[in-house]
Amino acid sequence: xxxxxxxxxxxxxxxxxxSACGGDDGDSSEAGGESTESSAAGSEEGGxxxxxxxxxxxxxxxxxxxxxxxxxVIADFEAANPNIDVTRESYTLETMTPVLRTALDSGQGPxxxxxxxxxxxxxxxxxxxxxxxxxxxxxxxxWDDRIYSWTKARSTYDGQVYGVxxxxxxxxxxxxxxxxxxxxxxxxxxxxxxxxxxxTISDSGTGIFPxxxxxxxxxxxxxQFSMMMNNQFGRDGxxxxxxxxxxxxxxxxxxxxxxFFVDANEAGCFPPEVNALAYEDGNALLRSGxxxxxxxxxxxxxEFSDPEQTDQTFEMFFLPPVGGGEPVVPGGLGSGWIVSSSxxxxxxxxxxxxxxxxxxxxxxxxxEFSRIPAYAVDTxxxxxxxxxxxxxxxxxxxxxTMGYNIDxxxxxxxxxxxxxxxxxxxxxxxxxxxxxxxxxxxxxxxVAAGEVIDITP
Amino acid sequence: MAATMSAPVARxxxxxxxxIKGQLGSIGFVVPAFLVYAVFVLWPFLNTIYLSxxxxxxxxxxxxxxxxxxxxxxxxxxxxxxxxxHNIIWIVLGTFVPIFISLVLATVVWSKVKGTxxxxxxxxxxxxxxxxxxxxxxxxxxxxxxxxxxxxxDAIGLDSISRGWLGDPDxxxxxxxxxxxxxxxxxxxxxxxxxxGNIDDSLIEAATLDGANAVQRFFHVIIPQLAPVLTxxxxxxxxxxxxxxxxxxxxxxxxxxxxxxxxxxxxxxTAFNQSKVGYGSAVTMLITVLSLVASFLVIYLRERDxxxxx
Numbered sequence: 001x002x003x004x005x006x007x008x009x010x011x012x013x014x015x016x017x018x019s020a021c022g023g024d025d026g027d028s029s030e031a032g033g034e035s036t037e038s039s040a041a042g043s044e045e046g047g048x049x050x051x052x053x054x055x056x057x058x059x060x061x062x063x064x065x066x067x068x069x070x071x072x073v074i075a076d077f078e079a080a081n082p083n084i085d086v087t088r089e090s091y092t093l094e095t096m097t098p099v100l101r102t103a104l105d106s107g108q109g110p111x112x113x114x115x116x117x118x119x120x121x122x123x124x125x126x127x128x129x130x131x132x133x134x135x136x137x138x139x140x141x142x143w144d145d146r147i148y149s150w151t152k153a154r155s156t157y158d159g160q161v162y163g164v165x166x167x168x169x170x171x172x173x174x175x176x177x178x179x180x181x182x183x184x185x186x187x188x189x190x191x192x193x194x195x196x197x198x199x200t201i202s203d204s205g206t207g208i209f210p211x212x213x214x215x216x217x218x219x220x221x222x223x224q225f226s227m228m229m230n231n232q233f234g235r236d237g238x239x240x241x242x243x244x245x246x247x248x249x250x251x252x253x254x255x256x257x258x259x260f261f262v263d264a265n266e267a268g269c270f271p272p273e274v275n276a277l278a279y280e281d282g283n284a285l286l287r288s289g290x291x292x293x294x295x296x297x298x299x300x301x302x303e304f305s306d307p308e309q310t311d312q313t314f315e316m317f318f319l320p321p322v323g324g325g326e327p328v329v330p331g332g333l334g335s336g337w338i339v340s341s342s343x344x345x346x347x348x349x350x351x352x353x354x355x356x357x358x359x360x361x362x363x364x365x366x367x368e369f370s371r372i373p374a375y376a377v378d379t380x381x382x383x384x385x386x387x388x389x390x391x392x393x394x395x396x397x398x399x400x401t402m403g404y405n406i407d408x409x410x411x412x413x414x415x416x417x418x419x420x421x422x423x424x425x426x427x428x429x430x431x432x433x434x435x436x437x438x439x440x441x442x443x444x445x446x447v448a449a450g451e452v453i454d455i456t457p
Numbered sequence: 458m459a460a461t462m463s464a465p466v467a468r469x470x471x472x473x474x475x476x477i478k479g480q481l482g483s484i485g486f487v488v489p490a491f492l493v494y495a496v497f498v499l500w501p502f503l504n505t506i507y508l509s510x511x512x513x514x515x516x517x518x519x520x521x522x523x524x525x526x527x528x529x530x531x532x533x534x535x536x537x538x539x540x541x542x543h544n545i546i547w548i549v550l551g552t553f554v555p556i557f558i559s560l561v562l563a564t565v566v567w568s569k570v571k572g573t574x575x576x577x578x579x580x581x582x583x584x585x586x587x588x589x590x591x592x593x594x595x596x597x598x599x600x601x602x603x604x605x606x607x608x609x610x611d612a613i614g615l616d617s618i619s620r621g622w623l624g625d626p627d628x629x630x631x632x633x634x635x636x637x638x639x640x641x642x643x644x645x646x647x648x649x650x651x652x653x654g655n656i657d658d659s660l661i662e663a664a665t666l667d668g669a670n671a672v673q674r675f676f677h678v679i680i681p682q683l684a685p686v687l688t689x690x691x692x693x694x695x696x697x698x699x700x701x702x703x704x705x706x707x708x709x710x711x712x713x714x715x716x717x718x719x720x721x722x723x724x725x726x727t728a729f730n731q732s733k734v735g736y737g738s739a740v741t742m743l744i745t746v747l748s749l750v751a752s753f754l755v756i757y758l759r760e761r762d763x764x765x766x767x
Contacts, residue, residue: 094711098729101516124732128516216624218712273601273621278710281602412731420715427626 055345056085057352060100060110062335064090065302069368077355084348093335097121104130104340111343112352117155117163117336119453120412126162131338133160137350147357148399151374153455154333154409163336164353165374166365168395170331170402171223172316173295174286174304179208179312185292187317190324191231191259195267201292202268209271212291214282216275221261221422222407222415223330224295224319228256230328230403231321236457238328238404243454244447249440257432259322261425275423287312295319298391299334302370305385316390329394331402332409333374366392404455410443411451417442502745509738515728520735527739537740540718541747543630547637547719548698548751555638556690559645560683564675567653577650581643588640592707595636599623623708626716633708633717637701645690652686653679688759692752699748720744 063070067090074086089110091099096115103109104125115122125131138144138152138161147165155163175187183204188194198210215221230238232252240246241253264270271277271285283303285291287310294300304314318327337353339346355361362377367384372395379389395402407415417438424430446452509527511520531537562580566573583591598604599622607619622632656679664678680687702721705713713722720740728737 098515105516120732124514124516128514129518130516216712217710218714271602273624275714276599276601276621276624278596281600416726416731419712423714424626427624429626 054083054085055348056087057111057343057345057348058109059086059088059112059352060096061088061090061114062093062096063114063369064092066369069364072368073356073361073364077352080355081348081351084351086352101125101128101130104342107342109340109342111340111345112349113338113340114166114335115163115338116408117165117333117338118408119157119451120415122155122163122336122338123157123453125338126157126160130341131162132341132343132346133162134164134339134350135161137353138164141350141354143354143357146359147374148376150400151333151336155336157453163338164357165333165336166357166371167334167336168331168372168374168399169298169334169405170329170391170394171227171295171297171405172318172329173211173293174300174314174316175293176286176289176291177313177315179289179292188320190320191322193324194320195264195269198264198267198269208289209285209291210269210293211271212282212285212294213270213274214277214279214285215423215426216278216281218419218423219407220279220282220296221419221426222405223297224260225257225418225422226330226404226406227295227319227327228260229253229406230330231319232256234328235401235403238330238406239456242404242406242409242452243456244443244452245456247440248443249436253436253439254432257422257425257435261422262432265426270426275427286314298372301385301387301391305370305387314387316387328403329398330405331395331398332405334371334408336374409453409455411446411449413449413451414439414442414446505738505741508735509742511735511738512733513735514732515734516732523735527736528742530736531739531743536715536718536723537720537743539715540720540723541743543717543719544699544701544747546630547634547701548695550631551634551637551641551698551701552691552694555642556645556687556694558638559642559649560687562642563646563649563653564679566650577647580646583640584643584647586640588703589707591636591640592704595632595639596623596708596710599632623717626714629709629714629717633705636708637704640704641694645694648686648690649683652683656682684759688756692755695751695755696748699744699751 059074061070070088070090074088078084078086093116096113100109100113100115101124105128109130115125122131126133143164144152148168151165151168152161155161155165179185180187183201183206185197185200186193188197201208201210213220213224229241232255233241233246237246241248265274271282271291282291282294282296283300286294287304289312303309304312318329320327337356339349339353343349357373357375362373362375363382365371365373366377366379366382366388370388372388372391376396377392379392382389407418410418418435421430421435421438425432425435443452508520510522510524512523512526513520559580562576566576570576586594598606601607601619601621601624604622606622607616610616610619620628622628660678660682661674664674669677700721701719702725705717705719705722706725709717709722713719713726718726721744724737724740724744727733727740
């Protein structure tokens with residue numbers, strides 16, 4: 001009896017284990033992602049056809065900040081394309097980066113993803129064959145005539161284009177218009193004016209920080225570095241640096257690093273302990289009126305224009321060059337659309353992309369997502385903030401002559417050296433000369449490893 | 458004769474058969490757990506060893522064998538040595554400080570002070586917090602502009618000491634370590650409190666009668682009886698010190714600097730941010746070897762000392 005009981009219990013345990021290790025249950029939720037069912041057609045993993053020849057595509061995005069807006073976009077697309085269901089999962093860039101690679105490699109990933117199109121992100125996936133070239137789709141849907149041509153170049157690897165740019169961004173300096181007006185501060189027209197303004201604000205007795213620059217996460221330094229380098233070298237000069245054609249350890253690089261990360265710090269431009277302040281802390285200082293300026297990018301327009309987040313009013317100027325003159329505005333392509341190599345429904349995916357970059361979507365990207373689309377949009381008649389209109393006009397007018405967001409185009413190893421190095425320069429433990437030398441070493445390594453892209457015209 | 462001779466043989470065979478059959482049920486329960494262990498621990502471990510000999514970027518379909526190249530690169534990588542230095546600091550301070558604090562507190566609480574249960578609960582509470590939560594809370598405590606530490610220092614005229622604790626290269630690692638010790642010592646406290654409950658009171662009484670004072674009783678009677686538990690705690694904390702990741706990651710906003718980088722965060726940076734999975738795997742092997750060697754040394758030295766003592 002004891003033996004029989006033992007056998008029965010063992011069998012029951014094994015049966016339980018076997019059932020727990022059973023096959024795919026069709027759950028499309030991924031770790032770290034927020035799954036949203038956009039239709040009533042069920043939630044099976046992308047690719048299975050339900051009854052009525054409906055096709056389901058799985059879509060990963062980064063629009064958690066505009067969740068309702070993206071759901072509405074998907075609903076409109078599905079209404080116009082009743083044979084297609086879109087299942088959406090939203091991630092942050094930090095969680096999507098490692099997960100997307102693994103998911104695509106396993107064949108279980110999304111059909112379409114919204115991802116950084118730079119060489120360190122989409123470039124890696126393209127080289128591994130995990131995402132498919134879109135040259136045919138560009139021709140078929142006429143995307144060449146729609147989006148800015150340089151955005152196509154930014155997502156081209158080995159002569160084939162792998163992404164459709166969706167989000168443009170550029171770098172500038174937000175400033176609090178009310179504070180400037182009340183205190184008689186003028187928008188600087190030269191680098192020297194900028195330093196002088198910092199001193200004026202510091203000495204004003206208002207307790208206001210001249211800038212809300214914060215470098216806790218380490219990457220904000222990329223933006224100020226890009227601003228200084230573009231003003232120093234110009235668009236073509238920066239292109240040559242990024243492409244490895246010009247050495248990084250030159251006096252102009254040293255001077256650019258010295259000016260912002262040493263001289264501006266000593267002039268009192270930064271809040272105290274800038275390396276310990278989170279990026280959100282800096283944004284909060286500006287939003288609350290405790291800081292007068294903030295050099296960062298256009299991705300913050302939504303936050304600084306939202307009356308629920310701030311009662312202050314902001315405009316933007318561009319960090320001026322030494323001696324004055326026309327600044328070179330660093331701009332670039334943020335994220336865009338990439339398509340899995342293993343998608344079973346490429347036609348439907350391309351239809352969705354075509355919808356997402358349609359003329360009708362242009363104003364929605366601006367008003368509902370606070371993002372600048374990668375194609376010209378007529379802002380007349382659009383009900384949006386002055387900051388948004390300013391950004392659109394800048395991009396429209398300077399799309400082909402903007403400078404470069406350096407870190408978007410340089411290899412990951414180079415960026416790691418740049419990020420740590422600039423933080424150390426701010427902290428006073430590294431000299432600009434030493435950093436420039438380390439950047440050259442990092443670039444040499446990247447060139448040897450074949451990680452450098454050529455963006456020279 | 459034959460019947461007599463066959464009986465003991467039959468009993469032996471039967472006993473042996475019974476031994477195997479009797480263990481079938483036990484084996485049946487162990488095998489599933491081993492299978493889970495093999496799939497989720499052993500296989501990834503063996504795979505990591507393999508990857509450490511490749512230049513895989515985490516995405517390519519093929520993994521190119523590069524032999525010992527990753528290990529040679531690791532020897533020349535100053536970032537690895539810098540991170541290892543931080544791990545050693547973490548292990549030394551992060552092992553002995555919380556164990557010492559918890560040993561003292563456990564001994565005091567064990568001596569039946571009032572509020573024993575209250576103190577046990579309070580000291581253990583930080584342990585139940587997720588490392589990420591600990592990181593977020595302490596980031597706020599250390600905040601250079603709004604954090605209570607700097608506010609208090611400024612209020613009492615010590616504003617020369619207040620600083621960006623997590624941004625200052627001289628204090629950042631220790632600030633994170635302090636938060637980690639705060640979150641961990643309660644665990645050691647609970648373990649030691651339980652161990653103290655098994656102390657032989659008669660030995661303490663005997664020592665008291667022999668004229669030993671409290672300090673002498675503590676070091677010569679109590680500590681020796683706690684030795685196996687202390688060895689286990691030390692080894693456990695040592696291994697955690699080599700593997701530390703989450704609290705460092707949380708408190709540096711996912712961007713450790715050369716002043717706060719530890720081996721595990723460097724593995725993440727190289728493997729996932731720089732697409733050098735092969736190289737990251739090699740550094741992971743370094744962590745594994747160091748953890749094993751350190752644990753072995755601790756246990757070996759402890760066992761040798763106990764043999765000498767006996």
